[in-house]
Amino acid sequence: MxxxxxxxxxxxxxxxxxxxxxxxxxxxxxxxxxxxxxxxxxxxxxxxxxxxxxxxxxxxxxxxxxxxxxxxxxDARTAQLVEDLAGHATALARPGDGAGPPRSLRAASTEHAMARARTCYDHLAGRLGVAVTDAMTGRGLLRQDTGFALTEAGVDWFAELGLPLEPRGRRPLARGCLDFTERRPHLAGLAGAALCRHALDSGWCEPIGTARALRLTEAGAHALRERLGVTAEALEV
Structure with missing residues (x-):
């Protein structure tokens, strides 16, 4: 049953x-x-x-x-389930802006870093992931009005990065994933995974310690500004 x-x-x-x-x-x-x-x-x-x-x-x-x-x-579906549950749990535990302060300076630093940029299984999340998703939508590379879907221009954009997207199995090219800190969707699916892998391999982002937090490098900030118009201000939390 x-x-x-x-x-x-x-x-x-x-x-x-x-x-x-x-x-x-x-x-x-x-x-x-x-x-x-x-x-x-x-x-x-x-x-x-x-x-x-x-x-x-x-x-x-x-x-x-x-x-x-x-x-x-x-698998990716399970990761999506865990991230969604974490997002709903955070929203229920912290209605409005009534979140309590972190327990320590270290906890505060970790929380800030995770909120700014992190990985969510195999794609970008946090303020960085949402800002990239918004920029792609604004430039006509991604549609969110009828569910997440890459446009032809979006597929071409990935190809220009050297990331041709070939469907594998049942995983969609693009899918929205609810960001548990931003409470808005970021890009997941094959496209989200490819972009995250490229960001790490190209040195746009680098891991911070052992957590999922990422740091946007100077090269990454330049690349995102040139390719998507994402500014440093858009990543502030």
Whole structure:
């Protein structure tokens, strides 16, 4: 029954440790059980039990290399589900502008960096992701009026970057993903993944520490200004 299946799915996320694992895995990498245990501050045996439930429930995929056990989010649809749930949870926990202050200076710095620019599984998110999405829409490269869709000009724009988009499987070329800090959509799908990969490979962005936060480089700021008209002011949070 659909109701029973929904309840079972919800139960997988109804635990702080499992939720922390899923949020960490939004960086798109495969993590070991030990890394996730340290990240969530739990014992390895506790982590193993929770990971077993997430793998059995189809939320995580498991890979083994020698003695090491790696897990990652099962696919892009699962990553979308986690990001959407995080966005809804944030909106419910912080109605209006009544958010409390971060617990420490380090937490404040991390929160600011994540809000400014980060990865969401395999695409750009935060203020950077939304600004790029808005700029693409304003220049006629992307349509949002009837759902997310690249225009012919948008497909040509990606080709000019050396990123020809070829459909693979059931993943759409473009899809809107609700940004949990901006509460507006940013570009996901094959196009979003290709653009994020290009931004990292070309040195437009670089990771900050071990979190999903990104820093826009001088070269990246120049490229986005020249190609999309995105200004530094548009990225302020």
């Amino acid at each position: 659909a109701s029973r299946d929904l309840a079972a799915l919800a139960a997988l996320f109804a635990d702080g440790t499992r939720a922390a694992f899923c949020l960490a895995l939004l960086d798109g990498r495969a993590w070991t059980a030990g890394e996730l245990a340290r990240h969530a501050g739990v014992a390895p045996s506790t982590a193993s039990e929770h990971l077993g439930r997430l793998v059995a429930g189809g939320i995580l995929a498991e890979e083994r290399q020698g003695r090491h056990r790696y897990v990652r989010l099962a």
